[in-house]
Amino acid sequence: MHRSLKENTSSFSLTTFSVMKTFIFLAVLALCASAVLANTCGGNCPSNDCTNCLCGTSSSYVSISEWCAKFSGWDQSQCQCIVHHESSGNAHAQNHNTNGSNDIGVWQINSVNWGSCSKGRPPCDASSNLACAIQVWKWGGKSFRLWSTCSECGAC
Structure with a gap:
């Protein structure tokens, strides 16, 4: 036993x-x-809810003042404030919105605009994001009123 x-x-x-x-x-x-x-895309999606990493998982920070200065039509301090609040200058920044759209890049260009300004692709590089931002700024009556952070920057 x-x-x-x-x-x-x-x-x-x-x-x-x-x-x-x-x-x-x-x-x-x-x-x-x-x-x-809970996808942060390596820190590019701080909201933690991106369904995919459209600009990858590595950050790409640019000089905010330098990139705002590439277009002389807008108020430089407003532009710098918008970019600071939208992406902190990260060209790979991404936000997934509750309506299913995505905001991408330095100026956080919404996916509904990509067809008109970046051939339907996410504008993940600073140059294409700038081109889209200029178009959106013009659509907003040459103002930043179409950005959700415009009131924080006195830019609506």
Whole structure:
């Protein structure tokens, strides 16, 4: 009987170990799944809700004053304020909106505008984002009123 008890104990230890390994595996899998669902795109999507990383997972910061100065038609301080609030100058910044659209780049150009200003593609580089921003600015009556942050910058 003593030998049988020892065999049962060994069997119990192996079963317990297998259950623990399975539990740890499932816990790690759950953590990975939550990381995929809450996608920050390497920090480019600070809202944590982007469904895909349209501009990748590495940041690309530009000089806000330098890029605003590439267009002389708008008020430079308003432009700098808008860019600071929208993306902090990250050309790869992304925001996924509740209506399913995405805002991309330095000026956070909304996906509804991409067909008119960037051949339907996300304007992830600063040059194409600037070209889109100029168009959107013009559509807004040569103002930043179409940006959600315009009131914070006295630019509506």
